Every structure is written in C-alpha cells, then in structure tokens.
Amino acid sequence: MFESAPVLCAVRLVLSFLVLAAAAIAPAQERKINVIAFGAHPDDCDNRAGGIGIKYAAAGHRVRFVSVTNGDAGHQTQGGGALAARRRAEAQEAGKRIGVEYVVLDNHDGELLPTIPVREQIIRQMRQMNADIVLAPRPNDYHPDHRYTGILVQDAAYMVTVPNICPDTPSLRKNPVFMYFEDNFQKPSPFSPDIAVSIDDVIDKKINMLDAHVSQYYEWLAWHDGVADQVPKDAAARRAWLKKGWAREPRPAVREALVRWYGPEKGRQTKYAEAFEVCEYGSRPGPAELRRLFPFFPDSPR
Numbered sequence: 001m002f003e004s005a006p007v008l009c010a011v012r013l014v015l016s017f018l019v020l021a022a023a024a025i026a027p028a029q030e031r032k033i034n035v036i037a038f039g040a041h042p043d044d045c046d047n048r049a050g051g052i053g054i055k056y057a058a059a060g061h062r063v064r065f066v067s068v069t070n071g072d073a074g075h076q077t078q079g080g081g082a083l084a085a086r087r088r089a090e091a092q093e094a095g096k097r098i099g100v101e102y103v104v105l106d107n108h109d110g111e112l113l114p115t116i117p118v119r120e121q122i123i124r125q126m127r128q129m130n131a132d133i134v135l136a137p138r139p140n141d142y143h144p145d146h147r148y149t150g151i152l153v154q155d156a157a158y159m160v161t162v163p164n165i166c167p168d169t170p171s172l173r174k175n176p177v178f179m180y181f182e183d184n185f186q187k188p189s190p191f192s193p194d195i196a197v198s199i200d201d202v203i204d205k206k207i208n209m210l211d212a213h214v215s216q217y218y219e220w221l222a223w224h225d226g227v228a229d230q231v232p233k234d235a236a237a238r239r240a241w242l243k244k245g246w247a248r249e250p251r252p253a254v255r256e257a258l259v260r261w262y263g264p265e266k267g268r269q270t271k272y273a274e275a276f277e278v279c280e281y282g283s284r285p286g287p288a289e290l291r292r293l294f295p296f297f298p299d300s301p302r
C-alpha cells in the first residue's frame with residue numbers, strides 16, 4: 001500500500017500536467033471567431049471576402065455577409081420589388097453554397113445615404129453577431145453606395161459600444177477590429193494591406209459562390225461592360241467564363257503582404273488572394289492578435 005503511494009503521486013502529477021496543458025491549448029482551439037462583412041450590394045462581400053468566408057466557415061467560425069441595399073436598381077431590364085426579391089434569393093443561395101449567413105437589408109439600391117436609421121441597422125447587425133472582425137469598403141469609391149457603406153460602418157465603429165445607442169440590442173463590451181476590403185483607388189491614399197490570405201485552395205468554391213449571383217455577373221455587369229453576348233449558356237462554361245474574367249493576380253502591395261505572412265516561397269507562388277487593411281477606428285490588433293483572428297497561416301494557433 002505504502003509502496004504504491006509514489007506511483008499514485010506520479011500518476012496524479014502527470015494527470016494534473018495534462019489538465020493544465022489541455023487548459024492552455026483549449027482557448028486557441030475553442031474560441032470561435034465572429035466575422036461580419038458589409039457590402040453595399042448583394043455580391044460585394046462575396047467579391048472581396050468570399051474566400052476567407054469559405055475558410056472561416058469550414059473551420060467552424062461564424063460568418064455573416066450583409067448587403068446594406070437590396071439591389072433593386074442595378075439591372076438593364078428589371079427593377080423594383082421583383083429585382084430585390086431575385087437578388088435576395090441569389091444572396092441566400094450564395095451564402096448556402098459556402099456555409100455563411102447572408103442578410104440583405106431593405107434599403108434602396110443607388111440611393112444609400114449615411115443616415116441614423118441605416119447606421120442603427122448596421123450597429124444591430126454587429127451586436128447580434130458579437131463581432132470580432134468587421135469588414136467593409138473604404139469610403140472612397142466610384143459608387144456612392146459603396147462609399148456610404150464605408151462611412152456607415154466607420155460611423156458605427158465607436159457607437160457599437162455605447163449602450164444608450166440602439167438600447168434594444170445589447171452593446172458590445174469589446175470593440176471589434178474593423179478592416180477594409182481591398183480596392184484600387186489611389187486618392188487620398190492607396191489601399192495598404194496589413195494582411196493577405198491565399199485563397200488558391202478555395203478559388204473554385206468562391207467562383208461557385210459568385211455564380212449564384214446570376215442577375216449580376218451574367219446579366220447586369222455583362223451588359224454594363226458590353227460583353228453580354230459573350231456569356232456562355234452552359235452552366236459549367238459560364239462558371240469558367242466568370243473565373244477567367246474575374247480572377248486576377250495579386251497587386252504588388254498584396255504580393256508583398258503575402259510574402260510577409262507566408263514567406264517568400266508560398267508568398268510568390270500564390271495566384272489568388274484576399275487582402276485587408278486595419279481601420280484606425282475600433283480595436284487595433286498587433287501582429288499576434290491578427291494571427292489569432294486570421295487562423296490561416298502555417299504557424300497560426302488552431
């Protein structure tokens with residue numbers, strides 16, 4: 001009996017070490033990341049963040065894409081409620097294809113303004129999601145809806161933490177990290193990627209998501225670009241056409257960010273990427289926090 005005491009002690013020691021080790025590992029594994037992206041139109045979030053949406057969803061994190069307008073104007077032959085209903089159904093289908101929630105707010109397309117009621121809609125969305133990361137366009141863009149979506153999200157970036165604003169939805173105790181989608185506008189300053197994620201492994205899934213927006217890519221945008229007669233009829237050929245026209249090599253600044261995050265080999269080989277710039281409002285993550293929030297790198301915590 002006495003002889004077994006040291007053995008028991010050793011077993012207890014090993015067990016408590018295992019418990020401590022598990023506790024140390026658990027937070028990184030179990031902490032789900034809540035990501036919400038705001039685009040002006042049903043397809044904007046997909047375009048800029050569909051690839052990481054696929055990756056977060058596949059890893060069990062929660063993702064919501066929000067279209068701030070209902071898309072009821074951008075079409076050459078349709079419009080109004082019928083178009084809005086079609087766009088909403090396409091967005092739902094796109095979300096279903098990659099496993100993210102898709103919300104379409106009922107604001108008119110082409111008429112978005114940074115008003116208090118729309119700001120409140122956005123604050124509620126962020127709060128409902130208990131967002132860790134908020135993605136949105138920068139507020140300089142050719143399209144007024146994109147521009148005001150950027151402004152609306154910036155305007156919500158502090159108010160989301162103020163309890164007396166939208167008291168029907170509990171305020172966030174921790175301000176999320178706000179990040180901008182990539183764009184190519186140069187004034188007043190070019191997009192400066194703080195992080196770039198390779199989406200080579202999910203590019204076909206992303207194209208499949210975009211493919212759900214039939215009224216956009218195969219009708220409206222094709223017509224607007226004067227290439228409507230080039231859209232193939234066959235579904236597979238149409239997806240291939242979409243990929244050819246849409247998918248592009250990373251821009252030089254994004255390539256640099258890829259090399260920074262992946263190292264020179266993978267950074268230079270990556271064909272498709274999504275990149276994001278940290279907004280100066282909201283929480284300001286350091287490199288370690290960014291790595292935790294974007295768990296897509298070889299040495300990221302899992």
Ligand SMILES: [Zn+2]
Binds near residue numbers: 143146
């Ligand atoms: Zn748009």
